[in-house]
Amino acid sequence: MSGLIAPVARLIEEFSKLPGVGRKTAQRLTYHMLRAPADEARGLASALVAVKEEVAYCSTCCNITDRGVDPCAFCADDRRDATRICVVEEPLDVLAIDRTGEYRGRYHVLHGAISPIDGIGPDQIRARELVARVAAGGVEEVILATNPNLEGEATAMYLADLLAPHVPMVSRIARGLPVGGDLEYADDVTLIRSLQGRRQVDLS
Amino acid sequence: MRLTRLLLEDFRSYASAELHPEPGLTIVAGPNGAGKTNLLEAVFVAVTGRSHRAGSDAELVRHSRPFARVRLDLSDPQGVTARVELLVPAEDTPPEIRKRVTVNGLPRRASAIGDTVRVVLFRPEEMLLLVGAPSERRRFMDAILAQRHRAAARDLAELSRVLAQRNALLRAIRREEATPDGLSFWDEQLAVVGARVLAARLNLVAELAARIPALHDAVAPADEQGEQVRLSYADTLKNAWPERPAASGPAPPPDELEAAYRRRISEVREKELWNGVSLVGPHRDDLRVELAGREVATHASRGQQRTIILALKLAETDLLGADDAPTPIVLLDDVFSELDSDRSDRSLSLLLERGQVLVTMADLATLPAGRRGVTIWEVGEGRLSQAPRVA
Numbered sequence A: 001m002s003g004l005i006a007p008v009a010r011l012i013e014e015f016s017k018l019p020g021v022g023r024k025t026a027q028r029l030t031y032h033m034l035r036a037p038a039d040e041a042r043g044l045a046s047a048l049v050a051v052k053e054e055v056a057y058c059s060t061c062c063n064i065t066d067r068g069v070d071p072c073a074f075c076a077d078d079r080r081d082a083t084r085i086c087v088v089e090e091p092l093d094v095l096a097i098d099r100t101g102e103y104r105g106r107y108h109v110l111h112g113a114i115s116p117i118d119g120i121g122p123d124q125i126r127a128r129e130l131v132a133r134v135a136a137g138g139v140e141e142v143i144l145a146t147n148p149n150l151e152g153e154a155t156a157m158y159l160a161d162l163l164a165p166h167v168p169m170v171s172r173i174a175r176g177l178p179v180g181g182d183l184e185y186a187d188d189v190t191l192i193r194s195l196q197g198r199r200q201v202d203l204s
Numbered sequence B: 001m002r003l004t005r006l007l008l009e010d011f012r013s014y015a016s017a018e019l020h021p022e023p024g025l026t027i028v029a030g031p032n033g034a035g036k037t038n039l040l041e042a043v044f045v046a047v048t049g050r051s052h053r054a055g056s057d058a059e060l061v062r063h064s065r066p067f068a069r070v071r072l073d074l075s076d077p078q079g080v081t082a083r084v085e086l087l088v089p090a091e092d093t094p095p096e097i098r099k100r101v102t103v104n105g106l107p108r109r110a111s112a113i114g115d116t117v118r119v120v121l122f123r124p125e126e127m128l129l130l131v132g133a134p135s136e137r138r139r140f141m142d143a144i145l146a147q148r149h150r151a152a153a154r155d156l157a158e159l160s161r162v163l164a165q166r167n168a169l170l171r172a173i174r175r176e177e178a179t180p181d182g183l184s185f186w187d188e189q190l191a192v193v194g195a196r197v198l199a200a201r202l203n204l205v206a207e208l209a210a211r212i213p214a215l216h217d218a219v220a221p222a223d224e225q226g227e228q229v230r231l232s233y234a235d236t237l238k239n240a241w242p243e244r245p246a247a248s249g250p251a252p253p254p255d256e257l258e259a260a261y262r263r264r265i266s267e268v269r270e271k272e273l274w275n276g277v278s279l280v281g282p283h284r285d286d287l288r289v290e291l292a293g294r295e296v297a298t299h300a301s302r303g304q305q306r307t308i309i310l311a312l313k314l315a316e317t318d319l320l321g322a323d324d325a326p327t328p329i330v331l332l333d334d335v336f337s338e339l340d341s342d343r344s345d346r347s348l349s350l351l352l353e354r355g356q357v358l359v360t361m362a363d364l365a366t367l368p369a370g371r372r373g374v375t376i377w378e379v380g381e382g383r384l385s386q387a388p389r390v391a
C-alpha cells in the first residue's frame, strides 16, 4: 500500500481480512470511516472489542452466551424439555428454529460442519461435547438439524453413528417442498427428497 | 431458437458491441487477439452459465467496470421471441450486484436456460480431442449432458464437490491429521452420485455411437467412406462390475452401478490412502474411439481423426436439438484453419442444414469455397464493425 499513511493502510488491511470484503470494498469502508464522526468510529471499535470480550460459550450447549451467564438462557430454562436436543451448525440456526415456537427442547451448537476441504473434521466442531452430554443420560431424542447440503449430511451421518449407542432415538430433519410453492416449479432433487420422506396421511 | 441480436456491455475487451447474426451463416473476421473468441464466449456463457476458458467470472468484466452484461435476442420460426440476459459482477463489485441470468426479464437458474436456447461450441483445441488427455473427452461428454439434462448438470457439480472433499480427507489421513473412519460417508456419496454420472455417460455414448456411422460418411472424403467407427465407454470398475456387457450399451439400473462402485472403492482403499487421491470414479473414465478395430489416437491418420471429430460435433448438435429441445446455435471458433477445404465445406453444409452457425476466422482465405457472398463482421482492437460487409 505505497503512498498511504500508516493508519489508513492498516485499516484497509484489517477490513480486507473480513469474509466477502475485497480490496476495493475495504478502501471504501476505510474512507467512509475517515469521513464519519469520531463517535461512530469509537462505537464500532468498542462493539468489535465487546463481541470478543463479553461473549462466552455455554459449557452445556456450546451456544454463545453473555460472559458470566453459564449455562446460557436456553439451558437454564426449566420449562424446556431436557430430554430432547436439537443439533445445529450455527447460533443463528437456534434462533431460526426457536422462532417457530414448534420446538421447546434444548439445543446444541456445533459451530461448523465437517468439511475436509476447509480442514474441518470432527475435532474442529463441538461434536465431542455433544456426545459427552448425551452419554451422561436423560436424553430421549437427538434431532440432527444440520444443513441439507453435503457437509451438513456428512456431519449428521457422523453424529448419528456416535450417538446411536447412547440415546433411544436419533432423527434427521425432513427435506421437502417449500410451503406455498408449486410442485411444477420445484427442482428434481427437492421433489425426489420429498417423495422419499413421504408419510401416511393422518386421518385423525 | 436462433440468435437475432447479440448485445455486449463491458464484456472482456468490448465496452459495447452489437452483432446481428444471419439466420444461416455469420462470419466474424479479425486478426488473432482482436477479440473474436470473446463474442462466441459471450453467447456460450449466457446459455450455459459459465465460460469455457475464464478461470473466474470476474475475468469476463472489462477492466475497472462494475459488471458485464450479455443479451441474446432470440426467435424461432413460429415467431416466438425470447430475451436471455446475463449479468456478471466484477471482483470487487458491491454485493447487491449478483451474477444472474434472466429469460424475458424473469430470473432463472443457469441450468434452466437449456429449455430456451442451446449452444454447441467447437474450439480449435478440440481438434486434439482424440489424441489428447482423457479429461478432454470427459469434458466433451459432460458438456452435452449438462446442457441436455438439468439433473445431470447438478450431478456433475455434486460429483466434483464430493471428489474435492474426499480427496482433501484422503490427504489429511495421509498426513495423519484425520482417521479413515470419516471416509465411509464420502465413499457412499461417491458410489451414489458416481453411479448417476456413469449411467448418464453410458446412455450418451450409446446415443453417440448410434449416430456416428452415418455422420462419419457424410463428412468423410470418398476414400474414407464406410470405415467402421466404434465408440465405447472405458470405466474404472474393472472386475467389480461383473455384469458389464461385452459391448457398450445403455446404462443398467443405478443399484447395479452403485454396488460396483462400492466394491471397487473398498478394493482400492489401501492404494487410495497411500496416494491421497480418489482412484475410482467417473473422473478417471474415458471415451474410447476405434477405427476399423484399432485405437484412433495411434492408428488413424490426421485426416481420419478430423473426420471423426467433425462427426462427433455433428452428433453433439443433433443430440442437443433432439426431443423437442431448441435447435442449438453452433459456434465455430477458427476451426477451418485446421481442416482441408473439402471437410470444411461438407461439415459447414451439414451444420447449416441443422441451423444457425457463427464462425470466427483470422484468415478469410480459409472460408470454404462456395461461401462467397456471406456477410462478414470485422473485429479489431476490441471493437466490432458497425455493420457487416459482403465478401
Ligand SMILES: [Zn+2]
Residues within 6 Å of the ligand: A058, A059, A060, A061, A062, A063, A071, A072, A073, A074, A075, A076
Ligand atoms: Zn446452553
